[in-house]
Amino acid sequence: MTNNEAFKLFEKCSAILKGHFLLTSGRHSDTYMQCAKLFVNPKISETICAELVKKLSAYKIDYVASPATGGIIMGYEVARQLNKPNIFFERENNEMTLRRGFVLKKNSNVLVVEDVVTTGGSVKEVIKCVQGLSSNVIAVASIVDRSKGEVDFGVPYINVISMDIKSYEPENCPVCKTGLPLIKHGSRSLK
Numbered sequence: 001m002t003n004n005e006a007f008k009l010f011e012k013c014s015a016i017l018k019g020h021f022l023l024t025s026g027r028h029s030d031t032y033m034q035c036a037k038l039f040v041n042p043k044i045s046e047t048i049c050a051e052l053v054k055k056l057s058a059y060k061i062d063y064v065a066s067p068a069t070g071g072i073i074m075g076y077e078v079a080r081q082l083n084k085p086n087i088f089f090e091r092e093n094n095e096m097t098l099r100r101g102f103v104l105k106k107n108s109n110v111l112v113v114e115d116v117v118t119t120g121g122s123v124k125e126v127i128k129c130v131q132g133l134s135s136n137v138i139a140v141a142s143i144v145d146r147s148k149g150e151v152d153f154g155v156p157y158i159n160v161i162s163m164d165i166k167s168y169e170p171e172n173c174p175v176c177k178t179g180l181p182l183i184k185h186g187s188r189s190l191k
Contacts, residue, residue, distance in 0.1 A: 001051045006161040009044050013037040020173075020180040024070075025119040028173040031165045032185055033144045035115035039073045049077040051160045052113075052141045056082070059138050059156075062108040063087060065130060067096065067122035071114040074143065078113050089126045096125035098133070106134040116144040117159070118167060120151040127153060 010016050015037035021029050039045045061084055066075030068090035079086030087102040098104065110130045114123050117140075127137045137155050145151070145159040146167065170176065 001047075001160065003161050003163075006048065006051070009038065009048060010161075013041060013044060017185075020175040020178070020182050022182050022184040023118055023167060025121055025167070026170070027118065027167040028170055028175060028182065029165060029167040030175050032183075033116050033146070033163065033165070034185060035070065035074070035143050038143070039077075045073070045077055046081075048143055048160055049074065049081055052078055052143070052158060053081045055158045056111065056139065056141065059111065060109050061111045061138065063104060063110045063135075064113060065089065065104075065110050065126055066113045067126050070116065070122075074115050075113045078111070078141065082111075084111075089129055096122070096129050098129060104130065104133045104135050108135040109138045110135050111139050111141060112137055112153075113141045115142065116146060117142045117151055117157075118146040120147065120153060123153060127155075 015034045017032040017034055021032040023029055038048055061082055064075050064079035064084050064086045066072055066088045068088050072088050075088055076086050089096045089098055112123055112126050123140055130137050139156045139158060140153045141158045143160050145162040146165050148164055
């Protein structure tokens with residue numbers, strides 16, 4: 001699947017939003033990739049995740065792990081296609097942690113998945129948790145890479161679509177100057 005073909009699937013699901021958005025990273029953007037809309041359509045989400053699974057064939061994966069909430073459905077679908085256990089990490093007292101009785105066996109090879117990566121903050125938190133549980137992160141996979149390939153997880157990073165979508169520190173956001181209201185779609189509360 002080419003970037004253009006993936007982009008058309010986003011358009012088909014109305015998953016590319018234009019406006020003034022507050023990203024989970026705290027940055028602002030005039031474009032928001034709403035991956036949740038891809039998962040409204042099971043066939044499209046299956047197709048998108050299958051693209052990642054194809055690219056992961058060289059990796060020995062024991063678990064698929066994701067940060068809550070954006071990566072949960074995607075993590076499930078990738079794990080389903082790989083026929084591997086699926087777990088997710090979530091925030092408790094502002095710290096990413098493994099809850100709900102999930103267990104990660106020591107020395108497991110873990111694939112960390114996230115729907116959209118801008119700065120990679122949530123993924124890095126999950127990586128730290130996995131390593132703290134004496135397991136290995138062998139790769140990171142996402143549907144959308146907004147970082148333009150700049151984020152470094154210290155392991156291979158695989159994605160379906162790489163987008164050059166500008167984001168700005170709030171004090172340097174040109175969209176703020178237009179007076180367009182700021183909208184927050186992400187799942188994490190910001191301070």
